[in-house]
Amino acid sequence: MAGVAQGAAAQLRLDPVVLRLAFVLLTVLDGFGAVAYAALWMFTPSESYEGREPARDWSQLAAYTAIGLALLALGLLTGTSGAGIGAWPIAVGGIGSLILWQQADPDRRQRWMTTTVGQVRQNRVRTLAGLVLVVVGAIGFLVANDELVEARSGIMFTLVVVGGVALIVAPWLAALWKELQRERRERIRQEERAEVAAHVHDSVLHTLTLIQRNASDSREVMRLARSQERELRNWLYQPQQDADASVAAAVRRVAAEEEDAHGVPIEVVCVGDCPLTPELSAMVQAARQAMVNAAKYSGSEVISVYAEAEPEEVTIFVRDRGVGFDMEDVPEDRMGIRQSIVGRMERHGGSARVRTEPGEGTEVMLTMKLEKV
């Protein structure tokens, strides 16, 4: 009907027909087949689990046997036969084991049994409830049959044996647990190592090969080494930043691109950070133009870029120690500074100043006021 028989049969690797017949038989006899069916339908986890099919799960069979016993006892209690109080403990114990076994889906149970590791914690309450029910059932059974006194020595004996076994097994279990932890750590470490190895292979080894092939071209070697260094540093030290989202990240990216394009080292220092607005994007583009100019014309060995984001304004400085120039001598048609830097900044509500003298290097200062939101 609800697929219970089929599901149970699948778990037990039995023919569903057998179970269906059993249900029908029980129903016909005293109506308990229907109750059992409903109970199983409610308690059995319905989601199918993925992965390797377990070997025939005999523990399941034990669970079903326990349920069967419990149901039988219930049947006797309420049914015509009226076997008296003696059947109650069996019912209680059976329900306890039902809870114990049904709460664990096969996957989790498999894990319990193979590794003794597992997320037992979240199930602890249920497990405890099940255990208590089983124990109460067992003791109740003995009490009901007036055999508790005779059984006492037997119980003591059992307890001693169980305790002894626990003592023997505990060190072994502990060792097993430690071994598992160690293996897990080892696996994590290996995964990490593999990731680092992959990264080094893709980047550093590749670049070193390129450098060997370009050994005669010192400029290219320099460019490759710089770009690899930057990439590695980013990977090691910089938080992952989205270059479209923040000013500092955008400045770093632009500087990296121009460094690659012109082969002149660009040292970037950023203080503070803020989200990238359209105005600030324009500012970063103006800074890029300043870097291009410095790299192309100044002859400077290194270019310094300093970007600072304060609550009210953002400033970017691009400085070289190159030849410098005389502002008066810059022809009207030179678009670089006038249009791409000064013009662009002013169009977006910022300002740009250029400080330069022949022989003194050049510094471009860009300022953009931030709008108060």
Add this chain to the structure above:
Amino acid sequence: MSTVKVLIVDDHRLFRSGVRAELGDSIEVIGEAEDVESAVRAIAELGPDVVLLDVHMPGGGGQEVLRRVLGAGSTVRFLALSVSDAAEDVIGVIRGGARGYVTKNISGRELTDAIRRVADGDAVFSPRLAGFVLDAFASSEAPPIDPELDSLTQREREVLRLIARGYAYKEIAKELFISVKTVETHVSSVLRKLQLSNRHELSRWATARRLV
């Protein structure tokens, strides 16, 4: 100009010989060490003016050397020299007692200058270190515990900003109409604050920068 006696501590032999070759005539390299143990021993035996100290080394790194040598009451001066840009390393080694921090791609001439400056008792900040310091002191929401130690003066901020912009001390002096000596005083004062300020923001900031 008297020569400055320098001990180079670095675990890379190639790098040690490279630095040796690059340093100017006013610097005399009196020894080399390649790990924490040999560095501590060499400092005690040779008595250098300045120790060029690598940050990452076997046996605890530069900070361990600083701890053991300065902890024993030595007054030898340290200049940290490293490839690392990590804020944690930079701030860590400065707080450990180094009087300056420069990266290994520094030119021979600049390194010579930096060593002389440290030998004279001044501080040496690379642009990146200046940026870190500005960032660290700016990013504080909590009110300073000790106002004198926990915040930078306007002037110190200006000086640091110029260092971050790539200005040499001489250029900073010219820019701010002050003497080079005054620039050095400001930088030393920032160094002192950096080392003595016990506000936890500094370390927290440095650690936060490391989170990837």
